[in-house]
Amino acid sequence: MSAAPGAPTAPEPALDERVASRGVLDRLARRPELGALLGALAVLVLFTAVDTTGSFLSLSGVARWTDSAASIGIVAVFVALLMIGGEFDLSAGVMVGSTGLVMGMLVTQVNLSIWPAIVLTFVFAAGVGALNGWLVVTTRLPSFIVTLAMFFSLQGINLGLTKLVTGTVRVSGLGQATGFDSASAVFAGTFGGGYQFRMSLVWWLLFTVLATWVLTRVRFGSWVQAVGGDQVAARNVGVPVTSTKITLFMGTSMAAAFVGVTTALRLESVQAGQGVGEEFTFIIAAVVGGCLLTGGFGSAVGASIGASIIGMAFIGIAYAGWNTDWSFLFLGLILFLAVMVNTLISRRVAGGTK
Amino acid sequence: MSATESGTPEPTTPEPAAVELDGVGRTFGNVIALRDVSLRVRAGEVTCVLGDNGAGKSTLIKTLAGVHPPTSGTYRVAGEPVTFGSPRDALAAGIATVYQDLATVPLMSVWRNFFLGSEPRKGWGPWRRIDVARAKEVARTELAAMGIDVRDVDQPVGTLSGGERQAVAIARAVYFGAKVLILDEPTSALGVKQSGVVLKYVAQARERGIAVVLITHNPHHAFLVGDHFFLLNRGRMTQDWTREQVTLDELVAAMAGGAELDTLAHELEGIRRP
Numbered sequence: 001m002s003a004a005p006g007a008p009t010a011p012e013p014a015l016d017e018r019v020a021s022r023g024v025l026d027r028l029a030r031r032p033e034l035g036a037l038l039g040a041l042a043v044l045v046l047f048t049a050v051d052t053t054g055s056f057l058s059l060s061g062v063a064r065w066t067d068s069a070a071s072i073g074i075v076a077v078f079v080a081l082l083m084i085g086g087e088f089d090l091s092a093g094v095m096v097g098s099t100g101l102v103m104g105m106l107v108t109q110v111n112l113s114i115w116p117a118i119v120l121t122f123v124f125a126a127g128v129g130a131l132n133g134w135l136v137v138t139t140r141l142p143s144f145i146v147t148l149a150m151f152f153s154l155q156g157i158n159l160g161l162t163k164l165v166t167g168t169v170r171v172s173g174l175g176q177a178t179g180f181d182s183a184s185a186v187f188a189g190t191f192g193g194g195y196q197f198r199m200s201l202v203w204w205l206l207f208t209v210l211a212t213w214v215l216t217r218v219r220f221g222s223w224v225q226a227v228g229g230d231q232v233a234a235r236n237v238g239v240p241v242t243s244t245k246i247t248l249f250m251g252t253s254m255a256a257a258f259v260g261v262t263t264a265l266r267l268e269s270v271q272a273g274q275g276v277g278e279e280f281t282f283i284i285a286a287v288v289g290g291c292l293l294t295g296g297f298g299s300a301v302g303a304s305i306g307a308s309i310i311g312m313a314f315i316g317i318a319y320a321g322w323n324t325d326w327s328f329l330f331l332g333l334i335l336f337l338a339v340m341v342n343t344l345i346s347r348r349v350a351g352g353t354k
Numbered sequence: 355m356s357a358t359e360s361g362t363p364e365p366t367t368p369e370p371a372a373v374e375l376d377g378v379g380r381t382f383g384n385v386i387a388l389r390d391v392s393l394r395v396r397a398g399e400v401t402c403v404l405g406d407n408g409a410g411k412s413t414l415i416k417t418l419a420g421v422h423p424p425t426s427g428t429y430r431v432a433g434e435p436v437t438f439g440s441p442r443d444a445l446a447a448g449i450a451t452v453y454q455d456l457a458t459v460p461l462m463s464v465w466r467n468f469f470l471g472s473e474p475r476k477g478w479g480p481w482r483r484i485d486v487a488r489a490k491e492v493a494r495t496e497l498a499a500m501g502i503d504v505r506d507v508d509q510p511v512g513t514l515s516g517g518e519r520q521a522v523a524i525a526r527a528v529y530f531g532a533k534v535l536i537l538d539e540p541t542s543a544l545g546v547k548q549s550g551v552v553l554k555y556v557a558q559a560r561e562r563g564i565a566v567v568l569i570t571h572n573p574h575h576a577f578l579v580g581d582h583f584f585l586l587n588r589g590r591m592t593q594d595w596t597r598e599q600v601t602l603d604e605l606v607a608a609m610a611g612g613a614e615l616d617t618l619a620h621e622l623e624g625i626r627r628p
Contacts, residue, residue, distance in 0.1 A: 225466070229460065230458075230460065236457065237457075238441075238445060292461075
């Protein structure tokens with residue numbers, strides 16, 4: 001195209017010389033989920049390729065690994081919120097067992113029917129979460145230490161109390177209680193005909209949407225990012241730091257209770273050691289999903305993608321016919337790669353100030 | 355906030371000062387941080403409080419901001435004696451404090467920082483949510499009104515320069531109806547150009563009729579925008595000048611300790627000679 005001499009040329013769009021033109025890729029790299037999404041695709045391709053059963057990508061295969069991912073993701077989403085708020089909860093894993101046992105005891109020892117037992121279990125979880133949060137805020141100790149102490153305390157109580165009451169290391173016989181069928185349908189039911197998709201998948205997606213809504217569109221979400229990003233600055237502009245943090249701890253504990261209740265209903269019994277070790281799986285899912293360990297940055301969708309990666313890996317390794325003992329090595333490698341990528345992202349976001 | 359004692363307004367001042375300290379003292383155990391400090395801050399003026407390290411500037415800020423209630427003397431806001439229990443009380447009374455480096459959250463976007471703690475909301479019940487479009491628009495226009503040119507209100511505050519970050523904090527305080535704006539060393543970590551940018555916003559805030567308290571150890575910056583100068587030294591107010599009563603040289607000399615500076619100059623001369 002050639003313009004006639006003297007013809008007015010189209011005005012150049014006003015560009016700020018301080019904003020270097022940024023490619024689409026570069027802009028995408030600011031999203032906390034991006035690294036996890038690429039990772040998830042890579043893991044999907046990998047385990048489809050090495051699949052020996054031919055069913056990893058079939059509907060029944062997807063139903064299996066989404067179920068594995070859901071039990072991690074439901075808690076990981078709330079762990080992500082807590083981490084964005086600048087705190088850890090190492091007691092989230094053992095809480096899955098504790099809440100299952102509380103529910104089991106209420107049903108088998110106190111002879112409550114299922115639904116009241118579930119309500120009381122959530123109240124118990126909210127209480128433990130509030131205690132975690134209150135201890136962190138008032139003692140000003142790192143939440144790592146406070147919740148580690150809670151972890152070991154609960155682990156001891158789980159084992160000690162279960163043995164004391166039942167004489168074994170498990171509480172069983174939930175299936176006979178009134179309300180079991182309806183509760184089981186809500187928490188542990190299946191859908192999708194013969195493919196056996198689990199209800200936990202629906203709950204997981206629901207919680208992910210809810211957490212994303214809260215984080216991006218609700219005032220509380222802004223406060224979560226603020227208390228994790230800079231607690232003093234947040235307090236200076238009037239953000240209620242204490243109640244925000246306590247609410248986050250309560251959310252994490254209650255998410256663990258959700259999984260605890262689901263597991264108890266599914267197996268109709270609860271082991272005293274249930275959930276122990278899971279706390280790091282939740283944290284790995286959140287970190288793989290782009291949550292910064294230093295707080296203030298991350299996403300709920302990312303944590304769910306992280307949970308999908310772990311779910312795919314656990315089921316995919318079995319489908320590949322490999323020894324499942326290797327799955328933790330896989331988790332370790334994924335975690336390390338993810339943190340490296342996230343550190344690069346955070347340096348970019350902080351724009352050279354760190 | 356509650357009245358501690360009935361205040362007797364001075365007959366000589368027709369309009370009460372926006373903020374006034376009258377013989378205020380503050381002790382921490384046996385450490386006397388402030389002693390008999392009196393300070394008047396008027397609306398539409400920049401009141402500079404100058405002091406070297408350890409002069410009591412931080413304690414003075416925290417007293418004004420409601421962090422430390424005075425242990426003696428009277429704190430008046432618009433002529434009424436007050437006792438603030440927390441910074442929130444002071445904020446509710448229209449006294450906003452912008453702390454150096456502790457004013458914004460680096461990883462959060464400009465608009466989220468601008469409205470942090472006072473997010474505009476719309477909708478009802480479970481759909482009650484932040485009015486993001488309005489928040490972004492207000493942040494953009496308010497910053498522009500202060501002459502702050504933010505490229506993109508979605509970018510994290512951490513990507514802004516130090517001066518721009520201070521400016522966002524100042525614009526936020528102005529927008530949320532601060533009658534008194536306390537600035538804690540706003541230029542101390544900034545270069546020459548950036549300091550100029552911040553001082554421009556200080557002047558803008560004054561033009562909007564806000565009482566500005568500028569706390570600094572830099573007499574050059576203070577003299578550029580100040581209407582009233584107080585000198586704080588070892589917990590006491592040692593000077594109280596209006597702009598007409600003082601020159602920059604006098605201010606610099608007073609800050610450096612006058613005679614001490616002469617002695618220092620003499621000693622340095624001695625070192626230079628072989």
